[in-house]
Amino acid sequence: MITVGIIGAGRIGKVHAHSISTQIPNARIKWMADPFMNKDTADWVKGKGVEKLTKDYHDVLNDKEVQAVLICSSTDTHSKISIEAIKAGKHVFCEKPIDHDVKKIKAVMECLKKHPKIKYQVGFNRRFDHNFQAIKKAVVAGKIGDPHIIKITSRDPAPPAIGYIKVSGGIFLDMTIHDFDMARFLAGCDAVEVSAYGANLVDKEIGKAGDIDTAIITLKMKNNALVVIDNSRKAVYGYDQRAEVFGSKGMVQVYNDAASSLVLSNEQGNTSEGYLYFFLERYMVAYAEEIKSFINAIEKNKKTEVGVFDGLQPVLMGLAAKKSLKEHRPVKISEIKF
Amino acid sequence: MITVGIIGAGRIGKVHAHSISTQIPNARIKWMADPFMNKDTADWVKGKGVEKLTKDYHDVLNDKEVQAVLICSSTDTHSKISIEAIKAGKHVFCEKPIDHDVKKIKAVMECLKKHPKIKYQVGFNRRFDHNFQAIKKAVVAGKIGDPHIIKITSRDPAPPAIGYIKVSGGIFLDMTIHDFDMARFLAGCDAVEVSAYGANLVDKEIGKAGDIDTAIITLKMKNNALVVIDNSRKAVYGYDQRAEVFGSKGMVQVYNDAASSLVLSNEQGNTSEGYLYFFLERYMVAYAEEIKSFINAIEKNKKTEVGVFDGLQPVLMGLAAKKSLKEHRPVKISEIKF
Amino acid sequence: MITVGIIGAGRIGKVHAHSISTQIPNARIKWMADPFMNKDTADWVKGKGVEKLTKDYHDVLNDKEVQAVLICSSTDTHSKISIEAIKAGKHVFCEKPIDHDVKKIKAVMECLKKHPKIKYQVGFNRRFDHNFQAIKKAVVAGKIGDPHIIKITSRDPAPPAIGYIKVSGGIFLDMTIHDFDMARFLAGCDAVEVSAYGANLVDKEIGKAGDIDTAIITLKMKNNALVVIDNSRKAVYGYDQRAEVFGSKGMVQVYNDAASSLVLSNEQGNTSEGYLYFFLERYMVAYAEEIKSFINAIEKNKKTEVGVFDGLQPVLMGLAAKKSLKEHRPVKISEIKF
């Protein structure tokens, strides 16, 4: 039984609390910390069997019984709390991204080097999705031979609030970052170069906020595979998360999920149900799976499935994509200072 | 080059004339006969390169150059013209059914016995459809082992005129007859027993005309496979022609075709194009293929793919189904006098 | 919070214990009873937070705190325990079938009449499956107009042990019973008549045990819809549970689920993942949903979604099917004595 503290009781903190309390019998949530902890949240948290609540996450770090923390606070606090937790001897599950600033990620990495027994996992939940697991396994099993072309479609059903967009770090660090991770996951290697095309087609306010809402990003990977990611902030038909790996021996594809397999045939044609609406619907199981994997890594003293290096790479790719868009040329990952 | 005469210049006669003139280079249509031959038809027929027109089909039978005839006249003339043509030494392609009266089919069979060199083919065009060919081949290749359950769905987009229904012989002899043939084709053997359920749900006028418009027919085949056919006179989404063969080693299924693979995804879900509307759209290629097969059987002196026995069996099954519906009990094929 | 006792700690009892402990926060399992309760089971049960264990289910019925019981014991005890529980004032969730003997079901019904406040639910879990819920909703919403033809495919991946088959009551009461319920669920009314065709094609031992393993059952429903169910004890490709409702305005279909949407394209064609293997994989969510529905009916004092009458009808249909197979004729439901 692993004793866990959750830092941050926002949406994703609650998702993890729910997963642990209902599906992970070998973990127990002792603490939940949030500076804005209110009565509603407190009631919800207690209903999940969490013993202690606090507004100060240091209470969690100071509790010797706590073996692991889940950092679900705002992005700008991820690296700082990571370092404090590592120093306090806690295993860390940190929501993505570790930071938008490569220097701060570097600081976490250096701290981890000094604490080699600490498990550190980054929250790239899509790797734990049943569809992406299946396509990864097929690639690793050699079903498609050497990967030549990887295609990732990632479109949100609706853009976030403009206020959020302004502090998001831009589409590449906020949204494409998951796809950069997926590219590495499916290719089985790092990216060498990024070339980004972007446009502001969904909402002019996004453009005014200095961001784009539609993008096509091309990558060259170390194993020579070419990757293309396409993003949109607004797919009216729902969350669109597909992948295709094409190689010397064939192709594998994964599609979106729907709530049921219902097909209605009438004069309009044959209509199947729309895709699951957004990440909470699509990835609820994946969120539980990533925490299971983290708890398992601690219990069995294994490497985490998504380490700090995996947390760094997509940030480098995102920064290279920003540079590519700005300078209107392909940018090597090695151009990003680290 | 086989010289052909077509008897009957109605819809199906024209379909065959078109197929031969455009796709069957080793056949030449010398004659087209129709008692109601008018100027429009005559012009159309000439445009297809047909040399001679007549209102009297005996002109065709009397032409020594004619090697084969296609009998596309009204059902009640099929057996009579078949016998005359056989006696005149012509190979015969006869539209289905040969007759609704088993005695008349018997007469054709006896005539054929006396003229063993004559090729005789019945127009069960669906056997030549790309989908049904594919499922048949898979079954014959042993892909699903021994057949246990065969399911045939056959629904028309709209019922025919009530006037037609009154002279059609009833749904089992008019519509299900194709599915009875398909059951034999897919099972690879004859039927032993028929059990029919029917209802009048589409149009009350059909009921008043003494027929049903909705039916489920269950068959026992000689190889012990069970078959179920479901029919409706009105599928608002278009012609529905599917089959499934389930066996000891797996299952094969074939679906309907659409005009394109287009899928539209929007707030309503994912909508693919409706099915091809009716038999002319769905089976146009199959109609050409059956005539190619017939011409080929003559040229290469091979057995036709759908012989007179294959023409008889579905009529027996249809008569047994009628009896089953009327007497409200399963009826053995052997109960139908032959 | 509803306090629950589970009677029977076999496979299905454990499924329900797991569902309640992880997914139903407004229910608490106080007791688990099983005459064969051993240390392994006891440990597992305690791990689910169950407070008390017993070999004698009367302990459960005698506990005044217990508001509801789940009867998951062997079929021959269902009706007896149901009556005892009702008399003890407990709400009852009873696994299907209530009994194979109509008289015993009648006794439960009469007991319920005397205790009108008791909620009684029968375990037809498939009604709570996401796919069957979706097709039912579409039908109720009028998407396909009046139902004309209903098709239900239900095939197991492998037959049970011959020992089980001998005491199962036969395929119609053991396996088809679920499909009979589905027919009523989708048609929205009762059956009037049953006509059954059966064969012994999967395993000769099943035939020797006096049962069939392959069946096609046709039903006439009160609303004139025709239903066809096809069953096999062995589908090598996995659990096959599909439904189609065809009506005056269109058709709705639901298919099987797979573990992922993966498709591999290579020289062999395009291969998608096989279906989920069996009922535990396919219906795990449905099992939780039916218990949620039961707890909800108690809390909100509503009718249960699957009452004792719904438990009776499929047994009548199963007995009529047995009679139909034996007497080789269609059998009216009203012929079964009740």
Place this chain on the structure above:
Amino acid sequence: MITVGIIGAGRIGKVHAHSISTQIPNARIKWMADPFMNKDTADWVKGKGVEKLTKDYHDVLNDKEVQAVLICSSTDTHSKISIEAIKAGKHVFCEKPIDHDVKKIKAVMECLKKHPKIKYQVGFNRRFDHNFQAIKKAVVAGKIGDPHIIKITSRDPAPPAIGYIKVSGGIFLDMTIHDFDMARFLAGCDAVEVSAYGANLVDKEIGKAGDIDTAIITLKMKNNALVVIDNSRKAVYGYDQRAEVFGSKGMVQVYNDAASSLVLSNEQGNTSEGYLYFFLERYMVAYAEEIKSFINAIEKNKKTEVGVFDGLQPVLMGLAAKKSLKEHRPVKISEIKF
């Protein structure tokens, strides 16, 4: 009736001869010209009802009865024969590309300006494919609103001979040229900029010949839509020709066709038939449709559906892609001298 001469009796010349002789009753092939006309070809050609054969295409141009010519000779002769035919007053259907040299295309364009009554069509057959027609119609009908992202997949089943690759002009002018046309067709406007990524992953000999075999090309269109094309010279599962248009109101997709809808379900999963093998299988109908369209434009004195400007643009895009790959930067179409 339009009298036609075909110049070039190679594979594509024969495809057009076959289409006209079997499916286009309002066109008549009077001539077929080929410098390498041999007995086999001559016999085949005569079998199609072609009246006259020649080794010198000037015979065709000099025949006053000939109204239109189809230029199906080698690429390096397209522009020269085009100009001669235009000057001879013949309508011209010219296989793609008109030339790899923009100056030569310009010469054809200028010649056409002086002969404004001449119809000129370029052989971009894919525009006439049923799937691409369907997606185009859906876009034009506003089904997906404004196009934001267009994705085109185009992969051949196997690379051509190295000898061919050496004279092909490179993958962008030989293979992607069709996709460049498709991008313009689907976007409904011209391209502004091209960014190309390429790799040599299929066969090292292709690299030695100075070409690539795997490519991802990104385009910016005048209407701000972003396009991505992915190409491979070798898809082991067959010819892969798909498209997706994503826009403000939804998404439309078209897939590949198979020979039948057969699906086999067994322990390996559910396997559908592979895609049609290559362009002759996939586009046979489209080849006939483009010629019908050409003949129709002549008869009805309408603009051809794919004019000389449509022949020019993909060549400019191909040259820009070559430059982008070489100079490792995005290249504007306007940089290509014209």
